[in-house]
Amino acid sequence: MKLYNYWRSGASWRVRNALALKGLSFEYVAVNLLSGEQHATAHRARNPAGYVPVLEISEEGRVEQLTQSVAILEYLEEMHPAPPLLPENPVARAKVRGLVELMNSGIQPFHNLSTINSVKELGGDPKLWAQKYLRSGLAALEQLAGPVAGQFLFGESPTFADCCLVPQLYGARRFGVEAQEFPLLARIEAACLSREPFKRAHADAQPDAVPV
Template sequence: MKLYGYYRSSTSYRLRCALELKGLDYENVPVNLLKTEQKSEAFTARNAFGSVPMLETDHGDKAQSMAIIEWLDEAYPEKPLLPSDPEQRYLARELAYAIATELHAPLNLPVLKFLKEQYGKSQDEIDDWYRHWLARTLDPLEQRLAQVGAGDFLFDAPGFFEVVLMPQMYNARRFAFDFSDKPHMTRIEAACLALPEFQRAHPDAQPDNPEQKDS
């Protein structure tokens, strides 16, 4: 498989986490979002959404990260990301989709560029926008984690939820979001970052990270 993505893209990051946790081999193919390579004619001919990630598989090119992750669990059932119990599966989806559906749209790069270029917003104003929407979802998410008694992970091992949470926390920290009142999230983050699968998936370890090239 080939994963077309961008090192700092949260959706690319979540798919790297999923592939690593499932132990699936893949080749990382960088797509530079800052140069809009994802909008090229060659790329959109394969992925009409003109977005990353795109996963090249023996069954064709796959787009949309959440759909890809669930497809991976169905096509490669070993090391499942979703638990077998239907109530646990629901809980994992509830929390993961809260992040994926509520935060990705208002916080992705095209929206932030639109705020700056079309409405003349300053970087400080854009950062405030970013943190505002983060709080609207991450505050109740922390409450849900407390309600269900989450430990180092939502369940016994990292899976579907952690794959989606980790990239969002990474991007939130880039915008100086305050996690001091979110002990459940920060505990899960620390437990994940201690694992080699998440270390390999981290933006700092990707070949298209400029700092990685300079190191």
């Protein structure tokens, strides 16, 4: 498997978390978002939306390119069910997916690079814009997690939701929103980052990471 990704792309990082938790090896292919490589013809052929991540797999002799981090998480879970990153119970699964979707469609798109660039072009304040959605989204996440969290965001073992949470909080800090504003989320982030797979998948541990 090849993962086209960028060290501090949150959506890429979700997939790296799942790969690490499942003990799957992959080839790391860096796509530099700051120099615009996501818009190059070669990458647009992989993902016409011009986003990372893209997971390239070989399926019955054919090469397939998968886009959208959450779809990729679902693919990995179906192909490599152990260890599971979704609970067994259908209601519990729906709740984990709900937490994921809050981050995937309710928070991250508002601070993605292209969104931030558009806010700047329109004369808005990108930091204030991002903070608004980060604070309201993370407050909702903290509230939803209250009754279902254990050591992790849902229960006692990592799920898709934790794969998304760690990069989401890193992204929040970049816009001046500290995890400490959300004590439960901060506690779960620390629990995740004390584990080897999450350390391996961390942005700062990637080959294209730039010290900040």
